[in-house]
Amino acid sequence: MMRRLLPHPGLSALLVAMWMVMVNDLTFGTLFLALVVGVAVPLFTAPWWPGRPKLRFLPALSYAGVVLWDIVIANFQVAAIILFKPSRDLRPAWLTVPLELASPEAITVFAGTISLTPGTVSADVSACGEYLLVHALHAPDPAAEIAKVKARYEARLKEIFP
Amino acid sequence: MSGPVSLAELLAAALIVLGSGFALVGSWGLVRLPSLMERLHGPTKASTLGMGAMLVASVVWFQLGEGVWTTHELLISVFLFVTAPISANMIAKVHLHRLRTGEQNEAAGPAGPPAPPPGSADWATHEAPHQGTPGDFAGD
DSSP, X not given: OHXXXXXXXXXXXXXXXXXXXXXXXXXXXXXXHHHHHHHHHHHHHGGGOOOOOOOOHHHHHHHHHHHHHHHHHHHHHHHHHHHHOOGGGOOOEXXXXXXXXXXXXXXXXXXXXXXXXXXXXXXXXXXXXXXXXXXXXSOSSHHXXXXXXXXXIIHHHHHHOO | OOSSOOHHHHHHHHHHHHHHHHHHXXXXXXXXXXXXXXXXXXXXXXXXXXXXXXXXXXXXXXXXXXXXXXXXXXXXXXHHHHHHHHHHHHHHHHHHHHHHTTOTTOOOOTTOSOOOOSSSOOXXXXXXXOTTSTTOOTTO
């Protein structure tokens, strides 16, 4: 019954939260409307969401904290490189990151995180889904850079998407 | 306006200056970095914190100055974080494609063109996803 009414509980919660934030008004009326949207939209779009990734909530929260912190640090690092590092000292490199994650959602989050954090942009995934192509702005030691993103983000994502 | 500067004004002003400083650095990176892939780093990072600082300034201003909590800024930053990597990814993919097809005016940067991944598969820009991989939707 619950499963029927709420095919995607996570999506419903997200929609309710988004609606409340968008209306910016904490009253019973808006909450009611938010709940209507949160229940109706997943119900009507359920046929187009075949896969349902399992997701652990608590590790996801701590992951968001780590990523936010890294984004702030990344901004200072990239700003320092842009302002003070001459182009001839810059060591841009392509990194081929082997993936241990298997679900498309996990790989997407991993790629997005890499794009938002220190000096790396994810460019492509291999057709077999086993490697991620990442461009690093300044990586004198590509192997160390690969080990860093794998340890810092991929290990955490493996816990979130078991 | 006369009288002493309020805390809200001071904080909001400091955050706006910080934010616009980062946005400026990001744009400067766009001008001075050597090639397309390096230039992609400027706008994806330096401007996220730039925007973030300005949005926090807006929250601080409305809270301390007018006494209301606004949440729209949160929404703006969420959308920014979700969309920035996607546009960067699309630009990178176009660059890879043009490099491979030998397009004129498409120079590889100091890092050169990327090597193909180990194994028999190529990058997804050049080859359709293999069966049974995360990108393969034919089996759904």
